[in-house]
Amino acid sequence: MKAHITLKQIAQELNISVMTVSRALNNHPNVNKKTREKVLKAAKRLGYIPNFIAKSLVKKKTYTIGVVVPEITYSFFPEAIKGIEEIASSHGYQLILAYSAEDAQKEKSALLTLASKRVDGILISIAETSNDYSIYKQILSLGIPVVFFDRCVYNIGASCVSIDDENASEMLTEHLILHGYKRLAHLSGTLSVSIGKLRLKGFKKALKKYGLEINSDLIVETGFKEEEGYEAMNKILNLPEEKLPRAIVAVNDPVAYGAIKAIEEKGLKIPNDIAIVGFSDDIRANLIPTPLTTVKQHAYELGKVAATKLFNHIENKNEKIERKIVKSELIIRKSCGC
Amino acid sequence: MKAHITLKQIAQELNISVMTVSRALNNHPNVNKKTREKVLKAAKRLGYIPNFIAKSLVKKKTYTIGVVVPEITYSFFPEAIKGIEEIASSHGYQLILAYSAEDAQKEKSALLTLASKRVDGILISIAETSNDYSIYKQILSLGIPVVFFDRCVYNIGASCVSIDDENASEMLTEHLILHGYKRLAHLSGTLSVSIGKLRLKGFKKALKKYGLEINSDLIVETGFKEEEGYEAMNKILNLPEEKLPRAIVAVNDPVAYGAIKAIEEKGLKIPNDIAIVGFSDDIRANLIPTPLTTVKQHAYELGKVAATKLFNHIENKNEKIERKIVKSELIIRKSCGC
DNA sequence: TTGTACGCGTTATCAA
């Protein structure tokens, strides 16, 4: 195990100054052609690998961005990360991946570590338990660009890339109503998180539009995880029979899967007894026994757009802070019985 | 946007030396209690966030590990990454995620960048096109611990964590043979990659054990991706009818999915016309119309074991280089018709 | 074209 070679060592080897070596290796102009060749050869021979740490310290730039996600295994996030990685890589950046596990505390500590490591920017989809936004403000006040994706925080000086959750949720709900369902329930995500709030809003809007009653028993705040969908659905299924809903709008696909499990455990049929729809078009949506009607989120594309926006912010301090909408798509399958 | 606060600024603010501030903030002994409190208060008030870049330069330690994967979206890798992240996080490390997209060139450049960023260790599952191992050797010669996981390279001075691919493949094949299948085909992964080579070896071993003919027409080298499975299967399906296999052993689940698509496009039924088995127990395996018989890899667990092994190497230069086997499990479903 | 001095923010070391 040989230690890392430094510019200094190359310089000594060749009896020239460190700066000349640095310039030669960084394609600076004003370096004698022969000198450059000599340096390049020596660098190669010695196995020189530049020390980005030292470079970063001087340049105040790490060519690294942080990506904070609440989940890794749902197919939405891996796909988004793939999109992010491709854009980052094409810009010559690496990715520090941090996983909050839906926990605000872990998220906060991840953000501080990212700040410590002086990442050039951060992409984040917030945890379902996050409701204190001061940490995001602190990061922003440090001059680190932040772009939220999917789960956003608005009006704190950061751009956001997501689908039009409110509108998509309204369309989805409307689709159910137009197919004759009158008693609808909503398994809402955490309401302190944008997608939770907005999808609920869209749900209610559709009910109102068609003069349907908004029954608070039929709106259960849950999280974004499968098990939470299971529990929430059981709560609803324990209502007296005349109060039971005919259709369920779940805040996302995993919650829908949990709900489906609960429904089937009661011996009820989907969609005949209860129809259900989800949100995201997770990889499983089309494969489960009764394929799930859902809103396709184009996670890969969304990741790309979010990353591109982040690099715009990184490269241009005056880049406009905005809310970017990526188009989504209603995917009709059997679970809604339409 | 205020710039980052430095130790120097805190020191000036309090009229003490930088070193005292550094010591106070890093819980060094021999710091006056009052001084420490004063420093901590000032640091908090000013919003001090330590600069890990500078610290890393001095300490030659970044508390960052690199993770290089050939794929992000197949469920095997997200789950492995989740396991890795949890172990890393519990050790106080962050993760730089690099994606090789099965491309040896991208992989090499990712490894060099990771070396440049002076990660403390690297976890890697190699790309299907990687066959020049000199880059791995170079990284190792720099004293950066490397642990391979799933797709390993042996005998170059790095530990490896995987399932017992050869044995698992043999058992899987044997299972088919014991259920009466005599003409078996294998869609092998790239043979320059460990899992490709070993799973093929296991396949052949089982055939030999039962005295079955090894027909080279029925062993097609493909990659690890779904589309490659599709193409390879089509090649087999174009054989004259009397040569067609009755059962297929695919190198992994994605390849099996591709093959299934090809089989079904020909109007053949699984498992009645052709049986098929995969490898990994991908999230879709149990959900497709004819659930896939496969070998469960416990990706999350495997990620944890691999990460733990890496930290052992990082923390102890004398940690034994070894091949660690994580147990796998034969999962019998309908696709094999057993 | 090449070299020198200095600084990036932090810690190690030795002195006070």
Added chain:
DNA sequence: TTGATAACGCGTACAA
């Protein structure tokens, strides 16, 4: 207990 100085590896700015 505290401080001064040097060093980590590199780039900027300026001088030669």
